[in-house]
Structure formats: C-alpha cells, structure tokens
Amino acid sequence: MILVVGATGQLGSQVVRRLRAEGTPVRALVRDRAAASDLAATGAELVVADLREPGSLDAALTGATAVVATANAIAPTTRGDTADAVDAGYAELVARAERAGVSRFVLAAVPETPLDARVPVARSKRRTEERLAGSGMSWLSLRMPPFTEVWLALVGSELPLRGEQRATLHRPYAALRRFRRLTGRTIDRFGVMVVPGPASARQAFLSVHDAAAGLAAAVRPEAGAGPLDLGGPEALSWTEVAEIYARVLDRRVRVVSQPAAVYAAVSRLAAPVAPSLAGVLALNRLIASSETAWDTADAARRLGLGPLRTVEQVLREKAALPVR
Numbered sequence: 414m415i416l417v418v419g420a421t422g423q424l425g426s427q428v429v430r431r432l433r434a435e436g437t438p439v440r441a442l443v444r445d446r447a448a449a450s451d452l453a454a455t456g457a458e459l460v461v462a463d464l465r466e467p468g469s470l471d472a473a474l475t476g477a478t479a480v481v482a483t484a485n486a487i488a489p490t491t492r493g494d495t496a497d498a499v500d501a502g503y504a505e506l507v508a509r510a511e512r513a514g515v516s517r518f519v520l521a522a523v524p525e526t527p528l529d530a531r532v533p534v535a536r537s538k539r540r541t542e543e544r545l546a547g548s549g550m551s552w553l554s555l556r557m558p559p560f561t562e563v564w565l566a567l568v569g570s571e572l573p574l575r576g577e578q579r580a581t582l583h584r585p586y587a588a589l590r591r592f593r594r595l596t597g598r599t600i601d602r603f604g605v606m607v608v609p610g611p612a613s614a615r616q617a618f619l620s621v622h623d624a625a626a627g628l629a630a631a632v633r634p635e636a637g638a639g640p641l642d643l644g645g646p647e648a649l650s651w652t653e654v655a656e657i658y659a660r661v662l663d664r665r666v667r668v669v670s671q672p673a674a675v676y677a678a679v680s681r682l683a684a685p686v687a688p689s690l691a692g693v694l695a696l697n698r699l700i701a702s703s704e705t706a707w708d709t710a711d712a713a714r715r716l717g718l719g720p721l722r723t724v725e726q727v728l729r730e731k732a733a734l735p736v737r
C-alpha cells in the first residue's frame with residue numbers, strides 16, 4: 414500500500430492516477446473527503462488527515478509500505494497552511510513513517526541552489542532530505558525543474574492549463590487568483606511573455622505528467638537512493654520558449670524579463686503581512702537566479718521512463734484540445 418501525501422494537488426493526483434493505472438494499491442491522504450471523489454473513482458482508498466495535525470498521520474501510515482510526498486504550501490487554500498507549518502508536518506511525517514514501518518519514502522523536491530536557505534519551499538525540501546538521510550528508511554528525493562504545465566502558464570498563457578486536472582494555478586488562493594487575472598493571458602492576448610530572470614536562462618522544463626511517472630517509478634527501491642535530478646528532454650531558454658509559443662499560436666511573442674532583485678525586494682516587503690505571497694515571490698526569485706541546464710537522460714533511464722515530453726509537444730497537444 415502506497416500512501417500519497419498531497420494527493421489532491423496537480424502532481425499528487427497524477428501520481429495517484431498513475432499508480433492506480435498500474436494496479437498498485439494506493440491510499441490518498443486528503444483533508445476533505447467530499448472533494449476527492451475523482452480520486453476515489455480511481456480505486457484509491459481515501460484517508461482524512463492533515464500534516465498540521467500530527468496525530469492524524471498515524472492512521473494514514475498504518476500498513477503503508479511506501480510514502481510518496483508531494484504536499485506543499487505554495488498555493489495555500491486552508492488558513493494556517495504556511496511553509497513552516499507544512500515543514501513541521503513533514504518532520505512528523507518522516508518520524509512517524511519510520512515508526513510505522515514504512516520502508517521507502519519518495520519526496521517531490523526542487524533543485525539545490527545557493528539560495529535555498531532563503532526560499533521557504535526550497536529550505537523545507539533540504540530539511541526533509543536531511544531528515545530522510547537520518548532515518549532508517551530507504552528514500553529518494555526527486556529534484557525537478559519548473560513544470561511545463563505550471564511555469565509556461567505563469568508567464569502569461571492559459572494554454573498549458575488546458576485539460577489539466579486539479580491545476581495548482583486553479584487552486585482557490587486569493588493572491589494567485591488576482592495575479593492570474595492580471596497576468597494570466599498576456600501571451601494569448603498581447604504576445605508578451607513576462608519571465609523571471611534573464612531571457613537567456615535555461616531550464617530543463619519537465620511535464621508534470623512525466624514528473625508523476627518519475628515519482629511512481631521511484632517507489633521501487635531499485636530506482637536507487639538519495640537525491641536525484643530529473644529534468645525534461647531539453648534545456649530551453651525563455652527566448653526559445655517564446656519561439657515555440659510563436660509557432661504554436663502563430664503569433665509574435667516577445668520576452669519581458671523581470672530581474673531577480675525585483676522579486677527579492679517585493680518578497681521582503683510582503684513577508685510580514687503576506688507570508689504565503691512572499692514565499693511565491695521568493696520562489697520566483699530562485700527561478701530568476703538559477704538555471705537547470707541539465708541533461709538527465711541517465712536519471713530517466715534509471716527510473717525506466719519512456720521518452721519525456723518536450724515543451725513543443727505539450728503545447729501542441731494542448732492547442733489541439735477544445736477550449737472550455
């Protein structure tokens with residue numbers, strides 16, 4: 414039995430679907446059973462628990478052989494879901510998983526960068542990796558670059574969200590809703606792509622569906638242990654992404670770059686009054702000041718993954734879907 418923590422998220426729900434499609438028994442940790450009928454329909458068992466209520470985790474872990482953890486507080490929908498609270502929940506989850514006899518723990522993580530200590534989500538991933546390394550469990554932390562279906566929407570398009578179930582960017586988080594209303598269609602309407610950092614910075618954009626396949630595959634101990642970088646099949650600059658958008662949408666698309674210093678300054682201002690928003694801005698700062706110009710074909714082979722989706726493939730598939 415595999416416990417998926419974060420099962421109602423964009424990536425987490427894909428992990429549930431993928432494992433269920435393989436016939437693997439899955440327990441999906443949810444906070445609202447009534448809002449998870451799509452997950453129950455996959456045949457997954459639902460368990461109601463919350464990372465912020467450590468006592469609720471024990472029942473969720475009973476009988477689980479492995480945990481796949483994707484939960485995070487980047488788009489919080491419940492009061493009190495701060496990065497620190499979720500991080501404390503991860504500490505409990507790791508300790509209680511070991512006590513419950515879980516033998517394998519798979520973490521959805523972000524790349525290691527020199528800024529990690531200053532970015533709540535990255536800081537929490539590093540701490541969780543340390544806790545896992547200090548546990549007796551076999552573990553794998555899949556460090557992944559920006560997801561195509563998330564970040565290519567964040568820079569100004571609805572296209573990457575077409576057909577996506579439980580999209581992070583559709584979560585009812587007020588700050589995100591306002592941001593999307595302002596910036597969500599600048600590519601589609603005006604041909605303007607607003608990107609974090611230099612237009613020349615390269616990222617190995619990974620489809621969220623390939624990320625889910627990677628996490629599902631990482632449950633097998635043969636996938637190895639420790640941190641593992643998994644990127645998409647090509648490392649593209651934002652300029653190259655704009656060229657792909659231009660081809661797919663058949664319109665001119667120009668890149669407007671937002672310097673990392675802008676995100677750093679606004680994040681500092683937001684921190685005392687809106688810590689969640691500050692966390693999102695800090696993540697943008699991290700993306701703006703780091704690259705993932707990776708070739709991770711070996712990692713994909715180690716996980717037994719088939720060909721990974723290119724950005725152009727994802728966008729063309731989306732463009733062929735009906736608009737809702």
Ligand SMILES: NC(=O)c1ccc[n+]([C@@H]2O[C@H](COP(=O)([O-])OP(=O)(O)OC[C@H]3O[C@@H](n4cnc5c(N)ncnc54)[C@H](OP(=O)(O)O)[C@@H]3O)[C@@H](O)[C@H]2O)c1
Nearest residue numbers: 419421422423424425463464483484485521557559560581
């Ligand atoms: N997006 C990217 O580009 C990217 C790149 C690399 C790595 N990653 C990592 O990949 C993962 C993305 O996951 P996702 O797309 O599924 O996230 P998501 O769509 O943002 O969903 C967040 C999930 O976390 C759960 N959660 C939050 N607080 C919780 C708590 N206190 N107790 C239990 N569950 C809680 C949410 O539950 P509710 O629905 O109940 O709120 C939801 O299931 C993250 O770990 C992220 O750091 C993302």
